[in-house]
Amino acid sequence: MLSYILRRIVATLPVMAIVALFVFSLLYIAPGDPAVVIAGDQASPEDVERIRQSLGLDRPFLIQFGSWVWRILHGDLGTSIFTNLPVSTMIGQRLGPTLSLMIVTLLLTIVVAVPLGVVAAWKAGSLIDRVIMGFAVFGFSLPVFVVGYMLAYIFALELEWLPVQGYTPLAQGFWPWLENLILPAVALGCVYIALIARITRATMLEVLQQDYIRTARAKGLGQGGILFVHALKNAAVPIVTVIGIGIALLIGGAVVTESVFAIPGLGRLTIDAILRRDYPVIQGIVLLFSFVYVLVNLMIDVIYTLVDPRIRY
Amino acid sequence: MSEELLRIDDLHVSFSTRRGMVEAVRGVTLTVKAGEMLGLVGESGSGKSVTGFATTRLLDAAGRVTGGKILFRGQDVTKLRGDDLRQLQGAAMSMIFQNPRAALNPIRAIGLQIADAILTHKRISKDAARAEALELLRAVQIRDPETRMNAYPHELSGGMCQRVMIAIAISCNPALLIADEPTTGLDVTTQKVVMDLLADIAAARGMATILITHDLGLAARYCRRIAVMERGRIVEEAGPRTLFSTPQHAYTRRLVAASPTATSRIEDLVTEEERERQATFVSKPRPEPAHGTPPLLQVRKLAKRFDQGSAAVADFSMTMAGGESVGLVGESGSGKSTTSRMICRLIDPSEGDIVFDGQSIGHVASRDFHRSPLRKDIQMVFQDPNESLNPRFTAFDCIAHPLMRLDGMRAGEALRTRVEECAERVGLPLDLLPRFPHQLSGGQKARVGIARAIACRPRLLVLDEPTAALDVSVQAVVLQLLDRLRRENDIALLFVSHDLNVVRMLCDRTIVLRNGGIVEQGESRALFDNPKTDYTRKLVEAIPHIETGPTLAAAL
Numbered sequence: 001m002l003s004y005i006l007r008r009i010v011a012t013l014p015v016m017a018i019v020a021l022f023v024f025s026l027l028y029i030a031p032g033d034p035a036v037v038i039a040g041d042q043a044s045p046e047d048v049e050r051i052r053q054s055l056g057l058d059r060p061f062l063i064q065f066g067s068w069v070w071r072i073l074h075g076d077l078g079t080s081i082f083t084n085l086p087v088s089t090m091i092g093q094r095l096g097p098t099l100s101l102m103i104v105t106l107l108l109t110i111v112v113a114v115p116l117g118v119v120a121a122w123k124a125g126s127l128i129d130r131v132i133m134g135f136a137v138f139g140f141s142l143p144v145f146v147v148g149y150m151l152a153y154i155f156a157l158e159l160e161w162l163p164v165q166g167y168t169p170l171a172q173g174f175w176p177w178l179e180n181l182i183l184p185a186v187a188l189g190c191v192y193i194a195l196i197a198r199i200t201r202a203t204m205l206e207v208l209q210q211d212y213i214r215t216a217r218a219k220g221l222g223q224g225g226i227l228f229v230h231a232l233k234n235a236a237v238p239i240v241t242v243i244g245i246g247i248a249l250l251i252g253g254a255v256v257t258e259s260v261f262a263i264p265g266l267g268r269l270t271i272d273a274i275l276r277r278d279y280p281v282i283q284g285i286v287l288l289f290s291f292v293y294v295l296v297n298l299m300i301d302v303i304y305t306l307v308d309p310r311i312r313y
Numbered sequence: 314m315s316e317e318l319l320r321i322d323d324l325h326v327s328f329s330t331r332r333g334m335v336e337a338v339r340g341v342t343l344t345v346k347a348g349e350m351l352g353l354v355g356e357s358g359s360g361k362s363v364t365g366f367a368t369t370r371l372l373d374a375a376g377r378v379t380g381g382k383i384l385f386r387g388q389d390v391t392k393l394r395g396d397d398l399r400q401l402q403g404a405a406m407s408m409i410f411q412n413p414r415a416a417l418n419p420i421r422a423i424g425l426q427i428a429d430a431i432l433t434h435k436r437i438s439k440d441a442a443r444a445e446a447l448e449l450l451r452a453v454q455i456r457d458p459e460t461r462m463n464a465y466p467h468e469l470s471g472g473m474c475q476r477v478m479i480a481i482a483i484s485c486n487p488a489l490l491i492a493d494e495p496t497t498g499l500d501v502t503t504q505k506v507v508m509d510l511l512a513d514i515a516a517a518r519g520m521a522t523i524l525i526t527h528d529l530g531l532a533a534r535y536c537r538r539i540a541v542m543e544r545g546r547i548v549e550e551a552g553p554r555t556l557f558s559t560p561q562h563a564y565t566r567r568l569v570a571a572s573p574t575a576t577s578r579i580e581d582l583v584t585e586e587e588r589e590r591q592a593t594f595v596s597k598p599r600p601e602p603a604h605g606t607p608p609l610l611q612v613r614k615l616a617k618r619f620d621q622g623s624a625a626v627a628d629f630s631m632t633m634a635g636g637e638s639v640g641l642v643g644e645s646g647s648g649k650s651t652t653s654r655m656i657c658r659l660i661d662p663s664e665g666d667i668v669f670d671g672q673s674i675g676h677v678a679s680r681d682f683h684r685s686p687l688r689k690d691i692q693m694v695f696q697d698p699n700e701s702l703n704p705r706f707t708a709f710d711c712i713a714h715p716l717m718r719l720d721g722m723r724a725g726e727a728l729r730t731r732v733e734e735c736a737e738r739v740g741l742p743l744d745l746l747p748r749f750p751h752q753l754s755g756g757q758k759a760r761v762g763i764a765r766a767i768a769c770r771p772r773l774l775v776l777d778e779p780t781a782a783l784d785v786s787v788q789a790v791v792l793q794l795l796d797r798l799r800r801e802n803d804i805a806l807l808f809v810s811h812d813l814n815v816v817r818m819l820c821d822r823t824i825v826l827r828n829g830g831i832v833e834q835g836e837s838r839a840l841f842d843n844p845k846t847d848y849t850r851k852l853v854e855a856i857p858h859i860e861t862g863p864t865l866a867a868a869l
Contacts, residue, residue: 210415211410211412211415211416212415212416212417212418212419214371214410214416215410215416215417215418215478215481216418216429217371217402218369218371218402218403218407218408218410218482219402219403219407219429219430219433219481220399220400220401220402220403220404220430220433220434221399221403221429221433222399222433225429225433229429230418230421233420233421234418234419234420307420308419308420309420309465309467310419310420310465310467
């Protein structure tokens with residue numbers, strides 16, 4: 001098992017290397033001289049030259065890349081052009097809200113979507129099934145910002161049950177923290193819930209037709225035991241896969257959601273950095289998101305082997 | 314022992330399908346006494362399994378009992394609901410299924426799966442249930458049960474999986490066990506072991522058993538009373554001897570005739586009245602090949618090793634003359650399919666050579682062989698006609714495809730004529746040609762598979778268990794067709810099968826394989842009548858024959 005995990009980690013190294021190369025090239029793919037780009041519109045030629053020197057942009061590409069990677073491996077993501085703060089510090093300050101939002105969304109999704117999918121599959125063809133799947137189509141079709149503003153209007157402005165926007169760190173108490181995250185999580189989770197519910201229903205339907213489900217019935221097992229002990233775990237591999245792929249969806253969605261609900265997270269930082277052409281910050285964030293995504297997929301590969309003994313490691 | 318345990322009274326079961334209600338069982342009446350083993354025999358679609366599922370209340374959602382009663386110990390099973398039903402299922406009445414590997418949950422250790430059944434019906438601790446599960450594994454004679462408790466189904470053989478199923482089924486000492494094709498798909502020797510075990514357990518525990526099977530021979534060997542079903546009705550019920558010596562109903566007569574026995578010949582496989590309708594065989598002896606002609610196929614020291622581990626086939630040599638039929642028999646894992654695929658040039662041998670009509674083809678890479686002019690001379694008929702036909706190809710496309718690829722024919726009148734000729738050759742009605750595989754019956758699909766294989770007029774036909782998925786009456790017709798093709802078109806047949814009765818009838822010579830090596834070979838009849846090795850003898854003895862065997866004689 002341990003060697004399997006190690007092998008998987010080693011297998012992710014080339015992926016991370018390619019991602020790093022791509023992220024690093026961002027600056028060069030952008031039109032124009034990187035030094036001019038970084039210096040901004042009002043810089044004098046001396047400023048540009050100073051930046052070129054200080055960033056080592058006059059050295060060959062591969063050497064720049066090498067030293068950049070070397071610094072990253074030592075935890076140095078560079079310095080923001082705009083704020084002059086280390087990028088790692090800036091990311092660190094914004095990590096909490098985004099992480100909170102994503103975890104709450106993920107939990108909400110799993111708790112809501114999987115049981116919905118199971119029930120829909122169990123009652124396939126019935127009214128309940130059609131209502132659930134109808135909601136799923138609805139959830140798919142609505143963009144995050146529309147759902148976000150609608151929710152904020154209904155539950156915050158009209159009913160005044162929840163705060164309109166903002167973020168409170170977990171350190172200031174669980175409820176204040178959660179209170180601020182409920183609406184963003186529902187808005188962000190909508191598409192995700194729809195997706196997972198549909199996948200759960202489809203895989204469960206397939207599993208429920210298998211011979212071993214008939215065996216379970218022949219043993220006299222009750223409906224609950226059949227659904228959750230004998231069927232759900234068998235359906236888990238595709239469901240877990242989609243949950244993992246969906247993390248990418250969450251990352252993209254978080255950027256929008258944080259804007260709508262004014263959450264000071266990485267999403268906001270990303271938008272700000274892009275608007276200010278703060279390349280070191282953009283590079284740092286993209287690198288972090290890619291790393292998280294690769295890590296999540298690694299975890300999913302490990303979960304596979306825990307769920308299904310036929311997958312060998 | 315004569316107390317009546319189960320009484321099915323005028324049972325009707327219907328399935329709702331896209332084309333409306335289909336009645337699968339139309340008025341079945343039968344009784345099972347405590348402790349007896351009843352055989353329920355019929356071909357696919359006869360309603361025998363549906364009757365079993367209705368009794369254990371395991372019908373699909375689409376199926377419904379539309380009439381009649383199923384009285385189990387006087388209680389109407391069809392009216393039970395909720396907890397009353399669950400107390401019955403798996404406890405007083407249990408079921409084992411065809412394809413045991415699929416019937417077990419692939420990701421749950423087998424010990425847990427047995428314990429599930431116990432815990433559902435008994436209020437005992439998990440440890441106690443585990444201990445009982447272990448005892449049950451011992452009872453079904455699984456070696457090394459302590460380790461096997463934690464094994465998963467994919468780590469066990471088919472026979473072992475069926476033993477685990479038996480263990481689950483008997484875990485709560487049911488009064489009635491319904492076994493639905495329990496040994497279909499298992500090797501003959503495994504089949505015998507599993508059936509013997511099942512019969513012993515049933516006898517020891519006084520359990521009544523309904524053995525649902527398509528195999529008359531199997532039912533005859535283990536049951537004292539056999540009910541024959543056809544199209545949802547029971548057409549005849551009798552003891553095995555009476556059933557075979559004096560079958561009353563026309564369908565039973567056909568079924569008995571179609572079941573191959575140790576002595577039957579291909580032409581015996583239909584009843585006398587049917588035989589008259591068929592064109593009489595011209596049984597001219599095949600002319601001896603002129604002296605000095607090279608054999609059609611020569612295989613020298615063929616071996617195949619897969620990625621790791623030992624050889625799947627080693628040191629396999631054989632020769633075949635044109636128009637000859639050779640049987641390749643052995644249990645699963647004996648290397649017979651691997652060998653046939655190498656000869657067909659679908660996979661590459663690791664060692665050795667294959668010489669076809671004087672040309673060495675063993676070294677042509679299998680992925681390039683489709684370009685060889687010999688590709689159309691060697692064709693293959695695959696095991697499962699349901700799986701080996703492209704669902705998006707009509708019967709016509711399927712037969713026309715090789716003609717276009719290998720004979721260079723273009724779509725047009727000439728192609729249509731050739732396809733129709735092939736269809737006629739295999740007895741496939743021409744109006745079925747535009748149909749897709751799912752619109753054809755198993756026998757019709759088998760004919761499409763054979764028509765496709767003979768379309769390019771091959772000289773060697775390799776058949777991998779071509780009748781394993783077919784009913785006996787369909788099998789009989791397919792075997793006759795193959796025999797006719799061999800006689801009239803001089804096509805050599807390499808027939809891969811685990812069914813020794815079929816091989817004995819169809820093949821001049823037989824080669825017995827075990828663990829990738831040849832155990833014995835020779836003229837078929839002599840080989841089966843006087844096996845020289847223990848292995849062949851074991852294979853021959855394991856075949857359930859229709860003759861009332863010693864097991865039954867002792868029981869009577």
